Amino acid sequence: MPMKYHIWTEGCQMNVADSQRVGSSLEHLGYAFTDTPEDADVIVLNTCVVRQSAEDKALGRLTSLRPLKERKPGLVINLMGCLVGVRGAEKLREKLPFVDVFSPPSDPGPLVSFLSQGEIQIMESDETTRRFAAMDGDLVLPQHEQGQLISAHVPVVYGCSHACTFCIIPFRRGVERSRPVGDIVAEVRSLAAQGVKEVTLLGQIVDRYGKDVPDGPNLAALLRIVHEVEGLERIRFLTSHPNYFTEELMDSVAELPKVMPHIEVPIQAGDDEVLTNMKRGYTQRDYRTLVETIRKKMPDCSIATDIIVGFPGETEAQFMETYRVLEDLKLDVAHLARYSAREGTVATRRMNDDVPDMEKMRRFRMLEELQEEVVSDINKKYLGRTVEVLFEEKVKGRWKGRTPTNKLVFSESEQELRGKIAPATITWTGPWSMQASLKETTSNARG
Ligand code: SF4
Numbered sequence: 001m002p003m004k005y006h007i008w009t010e011g012c013q014m015n016v017a018d019s020q021r022v023g024s025s026l027e028h029l030g031y032a033f034t035d036t037p038e039d040a041d042v043i044v045l046n047t048c049v050v051r052q053s054a055e056d057k058a059l060g061r062l063t064s065l066r067p068l069k070e071r072k073p074g075l076v077i078n079l080m081g082c083l084v085g086v087r088g089a090e091k092l093r094e095k096l097p098f099v100d101v102f103s104p105p106s107d108p109g110p111l112v113s114f115l116s117q118g119e120i121q122i123m124e125s126d127e128t129t130r131r132f133a134a135m136d137g138d139l140v141l142p143q144h145e146q147g148q149l150i151s152a153h154v155p156v157v158y159g160c161s162h163a164c165t166f167c168i169i170p171f172r173r174g175v176e177r178s179r180p181v182g183d184i185v186a187e188v189r190s191l192a193a194q195g196v197k198e199v200t201l202l203g204q205i206v207d208r209y210g211k212d213v214p215d216g217p218n219l220a221a222l223l224r225i226v227h228e229v230e231g232l233e234r235i236r237f238l239t240s241h242p243n244y245f246t247e248e249l250m251d252s253v254a255e256l257p258k259v260m261p262h263i264e265v266p267i268q269a270g271d272d273e274v275l276t277n278m279k280r281g282y283t284q285r286d287y288r289t290l291v292e293t294i295r296k297k298m299p300d301c302s303i304a305t306d307i308i309v310g311f312p313g314e315t316e317a318q319f320m321e322t323y324r325v326l327e328d329l330k331l332d333v334a335h336l337a338r339y340s341a342r343e344g345t346v347a348t349r350r351m352n353d354d355v356p357d358m359e360k361m362r363r364f365r366m367l368e369e370l371q372e373e374v375v376s377d378i379n380k381k382y383l384g385r386t387v388e389v390l391f392e393e394k395v396k397g398r399w400k401g402r403t404p405t406n407k408l409v410f411s412e413s414e415q416e417l418r419g420k421i422a423p424a425t426i427t428w429t430g431p432w433s434m435q436a437s438l439k440e441t442t443s444n445a446r447g
Pocket of ligand 1: 162204
């Protein structure tokens with residue numbers, strides 16, 4: 001019986017990609033995946049601390065593993081990700097003595113080294129191994145995801161060198177580092193060879209890709225290069241920053257058929273003073289201009305944003321600026337969050353978290369309701385239209401897929417649709433998903 005591992009992942013797509021890497025590394029060592037923590041010999045908790053609730057969840061989960069560790073002393077518990085942070089794990093080690101290994105974000109190395117102690121060919125770090133594997137076209141997805149995974153995440157730039165005052169990421173993930181283009185392409189090729197049809201290129205500020213490398217390609221050029229990978233059907237990228245979203249990048253999205261017309265570009269707040277306090281580096285007007293330009297070039301492009309309500313000092317009038325931006329721009333998605341102070345950030349050290357929780361909740365709900373109306377109206381325009389849907393899996397008897405604009409579509413069909421792009425006619429729309437009917441037979445081709 002092979003030894004088994006279990007991974008619990010909290011947080012952003014970067015963490016999902018990191019967990020895939022950890023799984024792949026463990027399978028190189030002979031471990032097999034289990035979805036039951038009680039059966040596992042190694043449990044990895046890949047954590048997120050971007051909000052207090054995420055951190056509390058991770059610590060709660062960790063504490064619940066303690067009795068299991070007492071019953072099964074050979075169990076290896078690995079705490080990974082933002083909770084550990086790039087600054088080391090000394091404090092956590094004292095607080096959590098039953099955790100065996102602490103790993104910073106994106107680095108399965110400490111766990112691999114721990115598990116491979118005593119072996120002749122100890123991998124110095126999984127990053128090196130992964131890089132060589134990728135360069136040889138040999139990056140292997142964890143077995144339980146091979147042939148199953150249709151859409152995969154590929155980090156292209158790690159860390160962030162910005163200093164948004166509410167954000168803990170730069171402290172946790174370190175300075176911005178773009179991955180070499182050769183590594184990225186090799187990884188995408190390898191994923192495509194394993195059945196992956198869609199990749200999402202990831203970065204905290206993905207449109208800064210290449211800016212830390214003299215003479216390296218930028219994101220627009222990277223998209224053109226990745227576009228050439230055979231077998232790959234769709235490319236997405238996130239998260240963009242309004243200051244770096246160039247017309248050259250828009251042109252790449254507009255011209256390259258595999259690059260999907262969906263852009264994630266957070267505004268965070270609509271009021272200029274709040275934006276200055278957040279240290280975002282743009283104004284409401286800049287953001288509106290950006291959306292206008294994107295829409296001029298790509299009228300059908302969907303645009304997603306992030307918004308934080310209740311930032312320190314945010315007045316009712318300032319909040320209403322945010323409300324009006326959402327009301328006017330009618331974006332496809334707004335990821336909403338209530339501000340929560342994160343230890344170590346500039347906002348926590350220097351600003352007063354003075355918007356009461358109830359008020360934060362009221363503002364949050366107002367935006368939520370507005371956005372529900374906006375998206376319902378946008379989605380209604382899809383009714384009766386036929387769109388290409390990439391189907392990923394069957395959920396409760398219905399196939400689940402995504403349109404090029406990243407809308408979630410469900411469809412009933414007896415056909416085997418996993419990994420297929422099929423023209424689907426939209427028969428029902430709601431704010432968060434749509435239903436579609438399919439023709440009798442579908443092909444693998446882009447339709
Ligand atoms: S751009 Fe700002 S919000 Fe995004 S990761 Fe960097 S510091 Fe955080």
